[in-house]
Amino acid sequence: MEKTQETKADNGEVKVETKALNDGSLCGYDSLHSLLKANLKPELFQEVSRVLLGLNCGRAIDNIALPESECAKAVSSEHDFDLKAFCFHADKELLRAPRIVRVGLIQNSIVLPTTASFLDQKRAIYQKLKPIIEAAGASGVNILCLQEAWMMPFAFCTREKRWCEFAEPVDGESTQFLQDFALKYNMVIISPILERDINHGETIWNTAVIIGNHGNIIGKHRKNHIPRVGDFNESTYYIEGNTGHPVFETVYGKIAVNICYGRHHPLNWLAFGLNGAEIVFNPSATVGELSEPMWPIEARNAAIANSYFVGSINRVGTETFPNPFTSGDGKPQHADFGHFYGSSHFSAPDASCTPSLSRNRDGLLITDMDLNLCRQLKDKWGFRMTARYELYAELLAHYSKPDFEPQVISDPLLQKKSL
Numbered sequence: 001m002e003k004t005q006e007t008k009a010d011n012g013e014v015k016v017e018t019k020a021l022n023d024g025s026l027c028g029y030d031s032l033h034s035l036l037k038a039n040l041k042p043e044l045f046q047e048v049s050r051v052l053l054g055l056n057c058g059r060a061i062d063n064i065a066l067p068e069s070e071c072a073k074a075v076s077s078e079h080d081f082d083l084k085a086f087c088f089h090a091d092k093e094l095l096r097a098p099r100i101v102r103v104g105l106i107q108n109s110i111v112l113p114t115t116a117s118f119l120d121q122k123r124a125i126y127q128k129l130k131p132i133i134e135a136a137g138a139s140g141v142n143i144l145c146l147q148e149a150w151m152m153p154f155a156f157c158t159r160e161k162r163w164c165e166f167a168e169p170v171d172g173e174s175t176q177f178l179q180d181f182a183l184k185y186n187m188v189i190i191s192p193i194l195e196r197d198i199n200h201g202e203t204i205w206n207t208a209v210i211i212g213n214h215g216n217i218i219g220k221h222r223k224n225h226i227p228r229v230g231d232f233n234e235s236t237y238y239i240e241g242n243t244g245h246p247v248f249e250t251v252y253g254k255i256a257v258n259i260c261y262g263r264h265h266p267l268n269w270l271a272f273g274l275n276g277a278e279i280v281f282n283p284s285a286t287v288g289e290l291s292e293p294m295w296p297i298e299a300r301n302a303a304i305a306n307s308y309f310v311g312s313i314n315r316v317g318t319e320t321f322p323n324p325f326t327s328g329d330g331k332p333q334h335a336d337f338g339h340f341y342g343s344s345h346f347s348a349p350d351a352s353c354t355p356s357l358s359r360n361r362d363g364l365l366i367t368d369m370d371l372n373l374c375r376q377l378k379d380k381w382g383f384r385m386t387a388r389y390e391l392y393a394e395l396l397a398h399y400s401k402p403d404f405e406p407q408v409i410s411d412p413l414l415q416k417k418s419l
């Protein structure tokens with residue numbers, strides 16, 4: 001990381017110097033948004049934001065001041081987490097009332113070093129999350145989603161099996177911890193955990209548990225696509241999920257969960273859309289060097305193509321492990337993944353998106369969204385109607401057979417030498 005600094009030489013020449021920073025910031029700014037805001041004239045910033053973040057119902061994304069959130073603000077200062085709140089509107093309809101839901105995303109770093117006792121590490125994460133979840137509840141959040149495998153360090157880079165100890169049944173300790181908040185705040189909570197399936201040979205899965213607003217367990221979804229990229233050696237621990245593409249009908253709307261690496265698979269996003277999702281959450285753990293340029297694009301594209309909202313959540317900070325490991329790329333061994341860059345945000349079906357949470361601080365993002373926007377965008381763009389699903393169903397049916405041959409028409413003059 002680098003921070004630029006302007007110095008004026010004796011001859012009046014302005015020299016721009018860069019200073020290395022190692023705090024997970026972008027040249028000293030906690031997000032791209034704040035970097036641009038601080039460095040562009042207001043009229044330029046407005047234009048850049050229009051293009052970068054899009055417009056919602058013809059205007060810039062609204063910030064919202066949540067009156068009931070005064071206490072959330074105090075809690076965010078006391079516990080040092082980023083708190084941001086926005087609103088996506090929809091057009092007024094004559095035959096349907098607005099369907100506004102308040103949705104929250106939490107991003108956080110781990111608390112204790114990964115050398116601490118597993119129990120202490122887990123309990124410390126609970127302690128850290130408690131005030132953030134309370135702030136979400138007190139702010140009237142209806143649906144809250146936590147980050148991928150929130151109840152443990154993201155230890156899958158190590159390939160060491162001892163981290164499996166963190167795995168819990170769907171109705172285990174972390175679910176019980178969250179059920180109390182769900183009940184207290186009438187809130188649906190999505191809890192991505194490392195799951196141990198006791199009834200099927202104690203196997204391990206990467207799973208999101210959906211807790212209903214009565215504190216009940218509505219169901220679970222297991223991560224569909226497991227990475228084998230860089231240090232993300234997750235297939236050492238668990239395999240591809242077997243729960244399909246469930247959409248959970250909650251009192252606040254139809255929701256689904258596309259866990260982390262699944263966001264690189266457009267058909268995965270599509271399947272949740274075909275099953276009727278209105279909000280798809282993407283709880284993630286990913287690092288700057290690997291995926292940061294992809295991060296805002298993939299979620300936003302999914303929201304546009306499938307006419308639903310997407311909530312993207314990423315971890316924060318650098319997690320260092322006791323024993324070094326390699327990435328299998330010939331580079332030196334190391335003991336961490338690199339920086340988890342936070343940057344949680346929402347994308348809307350009309351191509352607008354919120355500014356992101358901080359790149360290097362814990363955070364709570366609260367956003368109101370009128371779910372009527374989903375159908376309004378389907379009516380406007382007609383993506384479902386024009387999708388030609390039967391064409392692709394046929395291609396995929398052929399492609400998945402061993403005797404598939406690609407449809408390539410070669411130029412008969414391919415071998416002819418040019419004059």
Ligand SMILES: NC(=O)NCCC(=O)O
Nearest residue numbers: 227232260261285286291
């Ligand atoms: N957790 C996870 O699936 N990470 C993979 C890396 C990425 O998709 O950016």
